[in-house]
Every structure is written in structure tokens, then in C-alpha cells.
Amino acid sequence: MTKILVLGGGGMIGQKLAQRLPGAYPDAQVTLFDRAFPAMGAPCKQITGDVADPATAKRLAADRPDVIFHLAAIVSGQAEAEFDLGWQINMMAMWHLLGALKDEHDASGGSYRPRLVFTSSIAVFGGPFPDKIDDEFLSAPRTSYGAQKAACELMVSDFSRKGFVDGISLRLPTICVRPGKPNAAASGFFSGIIREPLNGQDAILPVPDTVRHWHASPRAAVGFLLHATGLDTERLDGRRALNLPGFSCTVAEQIEALRRAAGQEAVDRIKPMPDPAIMAIVDGWPRDFAPNRGIALGFEAERDFDEIIRVYIEEEISSSSSVSPVR
Template sequence: MTIIVTGGAGFLGARLIAALLADGADRIVSLDRVACPVDDARVTSLIGSIDDPAAVAQAFQGGADIVYHLAAVLSGQSEQDFDTGLHINVDATRLILEECRKQARPPRFVFTSSLAVFGGEMPDIVPPTMVLMPQSSYGCGKAIGELLVSEYSRKGFVDGLTVRLPTICVRPGAPNSAASSFVSGIIREPVAGQASECPVPLDTRLWISSPGVAVDNLVRAGRIPADDLGLSRVMDMPGITATPAQMLDSLEKLVGAGARARVALTRDPRIEAIVCSWPGAFDVTRARALGFGADSDFDAILRQFLADR
């Protein structure tokens, strides 16, 4: 079985590749702008951009049974650079789908979308039938991508599944261009003894998943039989609802008051306009019935991060 992972050199992509290898994958192709950090003879690391037809064609040279499309321009950069955001998040997604269309057998196509496809007035718990109303360029691009995956699935070009991931927390490493980067930053930096800022109100509801659970759910998304998916090829992934205040309570309890004191509340209207338009809870009954998992609470997420450091 050959699996292609776009964005395979990134934090989530590299973890997914490691999990797929542990699950018995025969051959994995990573396509990213830098080399994949996973050192394994079964991994082919291609350095290139997902908007380059030659690079995409090279990734598919050995065929594809499953394609995980993770690569994207993140929310902050998409908002600042409209053209690049739509080009990578929409045009390049269609380029990859067209390459899938050339395959002898339609591959399973797992597209990672975002809760940023929602906006406007929403109920406390968002149902699976909620109308999309993105309030950011990133959310718009992801919504278009969802429709493309559903249409290519309807036509039989791919066996697609869009998974809307929660905000992943806690991400190691440096902050990135995502508007949600602070969600990890208000934990990661204080644990490392560094100052951090929370740019949104402390009572903002956030839909969160640990990296481990998110990766397990992505592996599951590649395996689940098409007959179990039915007509709808879009699914909100399970998560937990947590506010920055609750996250900081956990930080104080598990790390100490000194760590919490390193976080300053510094409102940023630009970040607030994006993040506060996102829903804070979802009805994930269907996903849970299909075997997708969730963390128990934020204490468990923080304990996982502390254990992995």
C-alpha cells in the first residue's frame, strides 16, 4: 500500500507518518517544502511545493492508495496574503485531486479542514448540518476545498473524506502563522519558563484536541470503509471545549502558579476577529459512532505534553 502525505515534514504530518509506519504502512511519500524528519526506508521524502505540477506528478509516480492532504497556508498568513492563501489552499488542492483522478483506482483522499469554515450566529453546540459561513480567508479556502473533495467523490474520482480538525494543542516548537497559535503558546512557553500572551478573552470557548488523538483519528480516517461513510463525506472530529481560563487553571495545577503568571492578557483585535468567530463545541455523535476518539479533558492534554517533552 502506498500512502502520500502532503505537508509530511510538518509537525502533524511527521507524526502521522510515524503512526502510519507503526500501523504497518509499506510505502509513504512525503511531499513538502523541506525534507521529512522521519528516518525510515519506507519513507520517500520529496522536496517541492504542492502547487508545482511536476512535484505533484512525481509524488504519484508509484500510485496511491491513500492520500492525506495536510499542506496549507495557515490562517494568519491567509488573511494577510489573500492570493497566496487561495492559490495554495484551493488551486493546489484541485491540482492534487486531478492527479488522483488519473489513478487506475480512486484513492482514499483524506482532506484536513478546519472549524474556521463556520462563523456568524451559531448554537452552543454546532450540528453536522450547520451552514458554512467562514469569517476568514483561510476558512473560505477550506470550505471550497471541502466542496471539491465532496464533488470529486460524487463523481467517483476519489474516495474522499474531509475531517474538520479541532485546534491542536499543545504543539511543540516555535509559534506559527496560525491565528490559533496562541492556544499552544499560552501553555508551551510558560512551561519552558518564557513569557506568553493570550490575545482573546479568557472565556473564549475553544474546540481542542491533543496531537496524539488527532493523529489517531487521521489514521482512522484512512481506514474506515466507504460504505460506513454514506453520502456525507465531511465530518467534524471530536474534541473538548476549553477556555483559556480553564487551560491556565490546568497549567497552574500541574506546573505551578509561576507558570501561569508568565501569561499576560493582551487583546489583539485581528486575532480576536478570527478566533472568536469559530464555534466552541460540536455534535460529534456520528464521528464517535464510527470510532473516532477524543481527549477526556484539558488536564489529560497537558499531561501528555509534559510527558512528551
């Protein structure tokens, strides 16, 4: 039996991961943890609570899960607006989790050493950027969300170096096309301008269509997470925070792909409405990568934006098993 714990298991990626875990681990016993869960969610054991509460970390660690996915986070827009809450949820929760896992490691005489897969973000990078960000470019974030993720990466790496956990931090590209309702992420419009028109609704575009960004689908994201559980972490050579493959394109190129998938009528649903607050955040985000290490380690993403749109249509429109996320 493989005990698997998913922190943030009620979220969009958490739910998709939960649905695919039994295929990847036939002997999996999956526990999802979140502050809330969707009504028709994945059929797993659910625990509700506050991820930033030290007692929560202790309780979850006491079960000694073999694999832990830490996906729980306050999204970028909210972390910018609610400074204290962002640091508590996005950094201190990791601090408490690692401390609790180390206590279990110590109590086990050193035999307990779980695989910890942490969803970091390309928001750990801040401009000015090179044309393509390589695997040795500095983390100098320009958002609280990015700073919190980068601080977690440092902790995951150091607790891993000491052998208390066996961790890896995945710097997810912006996940696109997110299903369901818009969330408070400043990056939400990258999905909204595709999702809303495909569902016959208007979408707001708060930035110029020249904005370039780095994308991967929710399916690719779940693929990253599953691939990370089986990776030989010795191959990381101590650098446990990884840039991942994705697809770089401008908003205009996204819109052209939407036109190819759903016609001019869909494109006409996109309404430009500049938002300086969102532009200020997005201006500080990366645009393109050369993720050579991630590719060499076997991580895979879509190769064009048409494919990213096809994944959305297959998983959310053609299929009847779509999940309603709560966040």
C-alpha cells in the same frame, strides 16, 4: 505493500503521523512531500516541492499511492494576510491533486481509486453559532482559510461521489498543545499559553480569558488520520466532511488546568496583551460541538484539558524523541 503519500509531511502533524504509520501499516512505503523538512525528521523518503504546482500533482499521482494524506496548508493568519497565496496553496493545490488522481483513475481503467484523507478545519464554520454546532450546521466561514478548506471539502466529496477517489475531509479541532515554535496561525496562542510556561518561558495571551474554543491534541489528530484510512466510507452516506470529537473550554479553564499541572509559577508566565487582529479572527470561530457522527464513526479525542496537557508533557518534555517542526 501499502504506498502512502503525506502532503505536508514536513509539518508537525505530518511528522508525528510519519512516526506512527509503520505501526499502523507494517507494510507501508511512506513518502513525505513538503516545501521543507526538519533536520532530524522521521526517517522516510522525502520529496521537496511546491504543492500548488500542477506538475507536482501529476508527478505525485503518477506513483499511484494507495493512501494520500493531504495536510499541506498555509495557516489561517497567513492566508488572511496573503490572499492570493492562500487560495493557491489551500484550494488550487487540492484542485490540481484531484485532477491528477482522476487522470490516473481514468488511465487505470477505473481500478485506481486512492483513499484521500484531507485535513479540513472547524474554520469552515462562521458565526453566529448555536451553543453547540451539530452535524447539519452550515459552512459559512469568516476567514479565507475557512473558505478555502470548505471549497476543498466540496471537491473531495464530488470527486469521491463519482468514484475517482475515496475521500474524507476531517474538520480538525484546533490542535493543542502544538510543540515547537509559534507559527503564523491566529490560533497559536491557545498552545503558546501552555507550552511556553511549561518550558519556563513567558507567553502572550492576545484575547480575554473568557474566549471558548474547541481543542484536541496532536496525538488525537494523528489518531483521527489513521482511523480515517480504515473507515468504511459507505458509512458516510455521501457526506464526506466530518466534525470530529474534541474538548470545549475557555482560556480561563485552560489556565486552571495548567495550574493543576505546573503550579502558579507557570500561570504567572502568561502575559495578557490584547491583539485586535487576532481577536477579530478568533471571534469568528466555533466554540463547541455536538459531533455525533464523528463519535458514532469511532473517532476519539481527549475528554478534558488536563489530558491534553499530559499528552504534551509525555510526547514533548518527558520523551527524548521529540520532533522539531519547521512550520
